[in-house]
Amino acid sequence: MARLGGQQSPSPTDPRENRLRDVVGECKSCRMSADGVFDDHIARTYDEDSAEMFAPEVLGPTVHFLAELADGRRALEFAIGTGRVALPLSARGVDVAGIELSRAMAAEMMAKPGAAGIPVTIGDMATTRAEGTFGLVYLVYNTITNLLTQDEQVACFCNAAAHLDVGGHFVIEVFVPALRRLPPGESLIAFDVSNGHVGVDEYDITNQRLTSHHYWTANGRADTLDSPHRYAWPAEYDLMARIVGLTLRERWSDWQRTPFTADSTSHVSVWEKTSA
Numbered sequence: 001m002a003r004l005g006g007q008q009s010p011s012p013t014d015p016r017e018n019r020l021r022d023v024v025g026e027c028k029s030c031r032m033s034a035d036g037v038f039d040d041h042i043a044r045t046y047d048e049d050s051a052e053m054f055a056p057e058v059l060g061p062t063v064h065f066l067a068e069l070a071d072g073r074r075a076l077e078f079a080i081g082t083g084r085v086a087l088p089l090s091a092r093g094v095d096v097a098g099i100e101l102s103r104a105m106a107a108e109m110m111a112k113p114g115a116a117g118i119p120v121t122i123g124d125m126a127t128t129r130a131e132g133t134f135g136l137v138y139l140v141y142n143t144i145t146n147l148l149t150q151d152e153q154v155a156c157f158c159n160a161a162a163h164l165d166v167g168g169h170f171v172i173e174v175f176v177p178a179l180r181r182l183p184p185g186e187s188l189i190a191f192d193v194s195n196g197h198v199g200v201d202e203y204d205i206t207n208q209r210l211t212s213h214h215y216w217t218a219n220g221r222a223d224t225l226d227s228p229h230r231y232a233w234p235a236e237y238d239l240m241a242r243i244v245g246l247t248l249r250e251r252w253s254d255w256q257r258t259p260f261t262a263d264s265t266s267h268v269s270v271w272e273k274t275s276a
């Protein structure tokens with residue numbers, strides 16, 4: 001699973017803001033965030049560059065898992081992006097809302113059929129509140145790692161818990177750091193070498209960070225992106241959950257509920273809010 005993202009510092013308001021306000025509604029957070037790494041250019045090519053994540057064999061089990069967990073209750077996607085998961089989940093009858101930092105990504109989603117019924121609040125998922133409460137908050141495709149400090153990641157768990165009803169669930173899908181594949185003295189691991197894309201992770205072990213270097217050559221287009229991430233072991237996420245009053249209920253290797261083992265390269269983890 002490729003990783004994309006990481007935040008940049010805020011930039012001044014640009015002329016797109018009015019148009020995007022029209023598209024996604026007035027920003028409900030206290031501060032207007034910049035688009036981060038997911039600017040207009042990345043947003044336009046996101047679906048094509050992440051095509052394997054849109055494949056029915058990937059999306060089908062994801063949506064099925066989340067719809068079952070929502071169990072008739074409202075769902076909130078942190079970092080909703082171009083609606084890869086939210087749109088099919090909504091089409092299954094789940095009442096979905098989203099929070100998204102990048103206006104460019106949200107605008108891409110809003111241009112798609114079925115998006116009108118999905119309210120999106122522009123802002124940082126670590127601090128921004130969406131209206132109402134939810135039975136399910138989910139954060140997929142490694143996006144917890146786009147928050148680059150432990151404090152921000154804890155704040156994100158805290159924000160998830162604040163949106164949940166008692167009995168509600170917080171779900172994340174994220175990679176397991178591939179440190180076992182790193183020989184002593186090495187820092188680079190290729191995570192994808194396929195037709196049209198090469199992805200190499202550069203680990204900074206001291207700071208628990210990595211940079212994903214992407215090189216795309218598909219459809220006569222050459223493109224690169226360096227996206228920064230903060231990685232963590234599942235146990236650290238469990239501690240973040242405990243700090244905010246969430247209890248681990250399930251951990252799987254994938255959305256098909258394949259058991260999580262020492263060889264798992266990613267995990268889908270589910271925590272429950274057990275008390276107010």
Ligand SMILES: C[S@@+](CC[C@H](N)C(=O)[O-])C[C@H]1O[C@@H](n2cnc3c(N)ncnc32)[C@H](O)[C@@H]1O
Nearest residue numbers: 038079080081084100101102105124125141146
């Ligand atoms: C890899 S994409 C995932 C998008 C979507 N969830 C999906 O599965 O296709 C990461 C998304 O996270 C958003 N993002 C990154 N940092 C964020 C933050 N702090 N708050 C809200 N959204 C954020 C990006 O703008 C981008 O849309």
